Amino acid sequence: MSNLLRDIRYALRLMRQAPGFTLAAVLALSLGIGATTALFSVVYAVLLRPLPFPEADRLLVLGADTVRPQAQRFSFFQFDAIAEQSTQFSSLTAYGNQLFNLTGEGDAEQVRGAVVEGAFFETFGIASLLGRTLTPEEREAPQVVLSQSLWQRLGGRRELVGRTLTLGGQPYTVVGVMPSAFQVPDARTLLWVNHASLPGAASSPARTLRSFHGFIVNGRLAPGATLASARAELATIAARLAQEFPDTQSQLRLSAVGYRDQLVGNVRLLLLVLLGAVALVLMIAAVNVAHLQLARAAGRAREFGIRVALGASRGQLVRQLLTESIILCLLGAGGGVLLAMWGTDLLLALGASALPRGHEVTVDGRVLLFAVAVALVTGVGVGLIPALQRSRLTPQAMLGHNATEVSRGRTHGGLVVAEVALALVLVIGAGLMLKSFWRLHQVEPGVDSEGVFVARLVLSPDRYQEPARIVGFYTALRERLAMRPEVASSGLSLSLPPGGDQRRTSFTWEGAPESNAPPSTLYVITTPGFLETLRVPLREGRTLAEADKASTEPVLVVSEAFVRQFLPGQEAVGRRVTFRAVGGQPEWRTIVGVVGDVAYSGFEQGLEPTVYVPQAQDPHPGGFLVVRAARGLEASKLASVVRSELRALDAGVPLAQADTLEAMLEAGLGQPRFRTVLLGTFGLLALVLAAVGIYGVMSYAVAQRSREMGIRMALGARREDVLRLVVGQSLRRVGLGVGVGLVGAVAARHLLEGFLHGVGGLDASVFVGVPALLTAVALAASWLPAHRAASADPADVLRRG
Structure with a gap:
């Protein structure tokens, strides 16, 4: 220990005598270690930090046997069949996203929640922070569990448990609060209710249509079960379902992957590639410092020669040089940690917060230990080259000129x-x-985003159960907006680019060959004016019109990608299409127009075949409102205009996720x-x-x-x-x-x-x-x-x- 302390004191003295060398080496190492540590903080949070669930490795996501960008969706009929026939799972649950209008707590507010079926909280295994969780036995009771963040926004008092909140016009009793670590399906989820407690749940499409695939299914392996045994059983169940329901099960691929694997998806490869890239930067910085060390060691040749001549062993020489190198790297680690703290904030600003578990990114104790370990390994690697080179030389060679x-x-x-x-x-x-x-x-996204204001609307099911009322509300809102001088045009759609809510459905067209696996397309419910507001070009025929009502002939408009893929070289206008996933009985719709392609799935996914159906012929209570500002007016200025008209029409409908389309595309x-x-x-x-x-x-x-x-x-x-x-x-x-x-x-x-x-x-x-x-x-x-x-x-x- 005394020898080590002596080496450290001597190394520090030499560094003070050569401040230029020390500063250059520490700066290069700080850049390399800082960048590596900052990125490792993201990798650790997303890929390595343990999930907050007990025995998280036994938690599976049902669907394909490989990770996909989005988890496969199931119908309740499929979930019930799997739950009834499976023996490899101790618990199963199905859940999906749902937007609720929260009223009675100040201004109406739109909150994102999840509707669940089965043993949801039991499957994930996390206890409530306050109160209790939902149970399958009380599935029809109007009860709600809040996230910790929503609970705090509502006052954060224990007395909130037991109170009643109005969600979608229906009173729900708050039975519990979940800790902040529980974020299923994702960090935006603020509350959970049983699906059966929703108004009209028993007669909803989710419960009456076998083709309604809207729910993710998770399961926890039973004691003794493995991923392989669960996959084998699920394959058997899928074969039974395909035989029993050939029309609705033809595309079912039933297997499972780990919950963590599905959560991180293809982000794992991206982060590992970035970590490998920053490791290359660290290696280049280390090589630079090795250059400096070699040059400095050459300048100290006479010193080393004298020390060896006076009896210093090669081991002592190597130890001295390694000590100097490690001290340099530890100083670089100190600067690197400071850079990493700043760099982590920069990474979050660049988009790391949008990654799975990105909110957990921080420079904590484990990340600091990583920085120290990197410094030590780098120090040994950088110091080893000059140490070994010098230790092999004889005193005569060290003292000789240019030897x-x-x-x-x-x-x-x-x-x-x-x-x-x-x-x-x-x-x-x-x-x-x-x-x-x-x-x-x-x-090209396929739309003209300049001057377009976007917001999300959801109608409460207690007041808008009848299709006529839904259509009437949106028609009245568009009429009111049309009378405002600030508004050039408006429309409503269930989907919006890039990567917004999407519905896909299987279909067939008149004259198509028979197939057990019919193709699918994006199914977009819109009002008249939507395509015109986004300035989607009309290629053939006409767009949707006010005359397309529930009492008139069912129609639709298709995209160019739809024609290219399914009707190449054929006349599209006038052809008839039927959607097996929309209703219980096939309903033929006539193509009345062809429009340009729109990147609904995002820029990287390409242009998918898309069909547009009039909202009056397939009413939906929610969607994206798009409003084009009059010439010379900024789109952001329309928020107050839309909000005032919305309040005048129905103050219980909140204006949510207000933004410009340009910002959404960016x-x-x-x-x-x-x-x-x-x-x-x-x-x-x-x-x-x-x-x-x-x-x-x-x-x-x-x-x-x-x-x-x-x-x-x-x-x-x-x-x-x-x-x-x-x-x-x-x-x-x-x-x-x-x-x-x-x-x-x-x-x-x-x-x-x-x-x-x-x-x-x-x-x-x-x-x-x-x-x-x-x-x-x-x-x-x-x-x-x-x-x-x-x-x-x-x-x-x-x-x-």
């Missing part, structure tokens, strides 16, 4: 090759992401922007660090060979010859690094291909442009010290010796 320049040159050269190769892999990845994001940004680029900005930043940082490293190595090499160059120039070498000698040596190393890096980039492209849009993993412009850029940067970094060496006076160089 080991060839060995040091090879080591520096190898580090340059490694640095360039690492930087090239990272910058190529960043280049692919940047080009993909640019292509994604060029995707938010749809959130995750692509998150990964692109991060990879782009890491790539730029790698490029800068590589340039600094090459400049430092070449400056060191020129300094070590100054006498040789002075002799060359004294013997008649021209300035151009010296420049060619130094720059050529640098470019040979860079060229080798580029070659190694290209091999690595080609091998790593498969990790990025799933995140690219409109760009191939071997995009020629990126794979040619990035190496050219890196070579140009290396050329500039090596030219500066070469120019300085070629401009020196040979006499001065020789006098300095």
Whole structure:
């Protein structure tokens, strides 16, 4: 211990004597460790932090046997059959999202909740914070469990348990409050009610239509059951259901995946790719510090020679150098943690908060331990190269002038090759992401978003049970808005781009071949004026009109993608289509128009076949209201206009999620922007660090060979010859690094291909442009010290010796 303390004191004294070296090394390490720690805080929160459920590994999501972007939806008929026939689950539950109008607590407010069926809270296994949870035995009782956040918004008093809240016009008794860690289906869920307690639940489509697939199903494995045994049983149940109900079970794929796996989805690969990218940045920073350490060790050759000559062992020499390196890295970790705290906030602002469990991202004790561990590993790795090199030399070699320049040159050269190769892999990845994001940004959403105000409306089922009342309310609202001078047009739709609520349904068309697996399409319920407000272009026929009522011929409008995929080269207008998933009996609808494609599923998912059905012929109590502002008026100014007309019509209907369509479309680029900005930043940082490293190595090499160059120039070498000698040596190393890096980039492209849009993993412009850029940067970094060496006076160089 006394020897270690002596080494530490000596290392600190040397650092004080060389503040420039210390600052450069600590700054490089702080950048690398800080970026790595900040991203690890996201990885830990999303992928590694234990779920708040007991025995979370036994919690499954039913559906396919592989993770999909969205969990498969089931009908209550399927859920009941699975619950009745399954033996591999100790409990099962089905649940879905639902919007409620909360009234009687000040202004009407729209809150997001979940309707549940079966042993919901028992399946997840979390006890309530206050009161109790819902039970299957009281499934029809009007009871509600609140989230901790909603409970706090309503006053946060214990006395709230037992009180009554009015949800959708019906009184519900508050029986409990769940802790903040319980966020199912997601963090936006503020309350939970039993589905059977909803008004008219027994006669609702969810309970009367086998084709109503609107619920996620989770199960907890029974004691002794495994994922494999559960999958085998579910496959057997699926086969029985397909035989019993061939029309509605033809597309059922019944298996299961772990709840955590489904929760993180394809975010896992994205975060691991980003963590690998930032690890490359850390390695490049470490290589830079290794360059500095080698140069500093070369300057201390006489010191080491004297110490060895006086009896110091090679082990003591290695220990001293490793101690100095580890102290540098720990100082870098301190700066890195400060950068990570700031960087974590930046990551959340860039979109990390929208990731699954993103709200849990923080720099806590485990993240700090990770930073310290990274510092220690980096310290050993950085210090090991100069320590091993110096410890192998004899005192005579250490004391001899320029005795080991060839060995040091090879080591520096190898580090340059490694640095360039690492930087090239990272910058190529960043280049692919940047080009993909640019292509994604060029995707036309199919609508004119400028000047469009958007809000969400939901009608309370107690007052709007009859279809005529639903249609009448929205017709009256649009009429009132049409009389306002601030409004150019308005409409309502069940879906809105990008990635809003969507309904898909299977269908067939007149003259189509028989199929056990009919195709599906996006099914959008709209009012007249919706397509016109978004300025979706009409390609053929007409759009939906006020004359399309419940008493008239059922009609629909289809998108160009629908025609391309299902009716290529055929006349679409006048063809008839029937939807098996809309009603109990097939109902034929006539196509009256074809419109342009709209990216309802988001920019990355592409353009899906879409049909538009008049709201008067398929009434729905909720949807997105879109209002186009009059010329010269900002869309955000319409919030007060819409709110005043809504209050005049029905004060119990809240205006929720008010925003502009431009902002919604911009938010749809959130995750692509998150990964692109991060990879782009890491790539730029790698490029800068590589340039600094090459400049430092070449400056060191020129300094070590100054006498040789002075002799060359004294013997008649021209300035151009010296420049060619130094720059050529640098470019040979860079060229080798580029070659190694290209091999690595080609091998790593498969990790990025799933995140690219409109760009191939071997995009020629990126794979040619990035190496050219890196070579140009290396050329500039090596030219500066070469120019300085070629401009020196040979006499001065020789006098300095």
